[in-house]
Amino acid sequence: MSTDILINSRSYEVRLALVENGVLTEFHMQRPMEKGLKGNIYRGRIVRVLPGMQAAFVDIGLERTGFLYVDDVHISEKDIEKRMLGQESSPAMDELSPAPVEINGRRSHGANIEDLLIEGQDVLVQVSKDPIGTKGARLTCHITLPCRNLVFIPLTDHIGVSRKIENEEIRTILKEQIEEIRPQGTGFIVRTVAEHAKVEELEADMEFLMLLWDEIRDLARSSKSPALVYEDLDITLRSVRDLFTNDVDRLIIDEKAAYDKLLHFVRAFAPQLQERISLYQGESPLFEAHGIEVEINRAIEKKVWLRSGGYIIIESTEALSVIDVNTGRFVGKNDLNETIFKTNIEAAKEIAYQLRLRNIGGIIIIDFIDMEDEFHREELFTTFKEAVKKDKSRINILKLSEFGLVQMTRKRNSENLHQLMCEPCHYCAGEGMLKSRRTICYDIFRKLSRNAAKASGNTVTVRVHPRIADILLKEEELTILQLEQEISKRLVISPAKDLHIEKYEIIWQR
Structure with a gap:
């Protein structure tokens, strides 16, 4: 299977496409005017503590305050001691305790939000979820710093290995290597790309991450809240860090300045990837040459046609997304049950693909066409679970309900x-x-009818959208004649292209 990363880079927008076997499977974009915040670290200030929600709102210098849930709070032993003595709390970016501590006999992760935070307190937080819709950013005090091979968890004493590294022998070796070279009390997670990494590469990543953490803490201490103290990499460099695995054959980018910047980054962190990175110089735009533009336009449409002639409808709200499966033009060959089963199976694979491509998250309800055959229902559920395995996002799926619904x-x-x-x-x-x-x-x-008695003139002009004027002058002609007699005034219908179809103006003659 061939896998390519295509980057269309411009000053106003950078677009990234992950293409597997010629099919667009992931699409990411970044605009300087609308840059994402995930991964950024801020020195923020608690503006409100909500015991009823076990959360706090944090001012990090954005239009909307961030949301910090109690389980995402991490404070130091110094802060705990001062709180218990009734002293003023120190900023949470002082030396932090790597282990849970006790507050009045309770561990900190089981404490109430009001025991941990007070209004006006400064905290070091990282954006774990970008603002979505009307919601502010989701924040956490559990800082993570990713590099090519490792993720540094400075406040946690833990060694983890990516679940996608399935070989138990390799997992054990990696854990032992990290244990040997890590400083006591620090935490690291080995990323999937590090499955065959050398100890020297792991050590280089570790040294870089620890120096970066020292810089972040120094800047946090010297800054006045709210302040940005660390900004995550841009989408071009993140493509190497997060997407450029051993399965990727090529990375193609179409702008010289961005290409040079990318090469400089790769030489420092992953020199073995240099040969797989190339500058696109074709006559046609990069995305058009690979058929990506058409796929992007399709990915924002509600209706997605299946090859059989069936289709799915994707509707999203702020709370959840709903996907409806229909047979459409597909009439099958043998019987109704077989037609429905084939449509559902094809839809299951397409839905898994669309969720990843469109980056649809949160609660998702899928309304498959109802099937009576229990074997067909089990087969559909198994097919869907297999189809979503390629997705990097964490997914939970409940069994197919009696109504043919899948909740996930x-x-x-x-x-x-x-x-x-x-x-x-x-x-x-x-x-x-x-x-x-x-x-x-x-x-x-x-x-x-309501306002006619208040007007003294004999004529009233109604300015409406041309489509409304059309129905008034034709289908409602008799009603207008009756209304003229009722209000004793002549009605003049005036089409106006500048009006919204739902808007109208009534002008009474004086």
């Missing part, structure tokens, strides 16, 4: 593709529906 969750760290590339319709304000033309006509009639 997919970890959401950032806005999905639809939210990134679209905005609410200025006509319907995101409702997806408008008042019908006839409803608008009758709104006008009621307003005319």
Whole structure:
């Protein structure tokens, strides 16, 4: 299987496509005006503690305050001692305790938020989820710093190995190597790309991460909250750190300055990748040459056609996403049950692909076409579970319900593709529906009847959208004649292209 990373880099926007066997499977983008915050570290200030929600709001210098849940709080022994003595709390970026400590006989991870934080306190926090919709950023005090081979967890005494490294012998060797070279009390997670890494490479990553952590703490101590103390890598460099695994054959980028910057980064952290990085110099734009533009446009449409002729509909709200499966034009060959089963199986594979491509997260409800055959239901569930295994995000799936529904969750760290590339319709304000033309006509009639007695003139002009004017002058012609007699005034319908279809103006003659 061939896997490529394609990067279309411009000053106003950087777009990244992960292509497997010629098919777009992941799409990421970054715009300087709308840059994501995930991974950034801030010195923030607690502005409000909410015991009822066991959370706190933290000012990190953004338009909306961040949200810090009690399980994401980490404070030092010094702070605990001062709190118990009734003294003022020190900033949470002082020397932090790597292990849970006790507060009045309770461990800190079981304590209440009001025992851990007070308003006005400074804390060192990292963005774990970008702001989504009307919600502020999700924050954590458990800092993580990723590098090519390792993830540094400075406040936790722990060694972990990526679950995708399945060979137990290799896992054991990696743990032993990290144990030998790590400083006491620090934590590290070995990433998937480090499966065959040398000890020297692990040691180099470790040294870099620890120096970076020292810089972050020094800057945090000298900064005045709210302040940004560490900004995560841009999308181009993150592509090497997070996506450029041993399975990736090529990375192609189409801008010389970005290409040079990428090579400089690779020479320092992954010199073995240099030969797989190339500068695109073709005549056609990079994404058009590989058919990516068409796929991106399809990825923001609600309806996705299946090869059989069936289709799925994807609808997202702030709380959850709903996916509906339909047979569409597919009529099958033998019987209805077989037709439904084949449509569901094809839809299951397509839905798994679309969730990853569109980066749909949170609660997801899938309405498959109902099937009576228990074997078919089990086969569908197994097929769907297999299809989502390629997805890097954490996924939980419940069994197919009696109504043919699958309930699942997919970890959401950032806005999905639809939210990134679209905005609410200025006509319907995101409702997806408008008042019908006839409803608008009758709104006008009621307003005319209600206000006619207040006007002294003999004529009233109604300015409306041309589509409303059309129905008023044709289908509602008889109603207008009756209304003119009722209000004793002549009605003039004036089409106006500049008006929203739901808006109208009633001008009374004086």
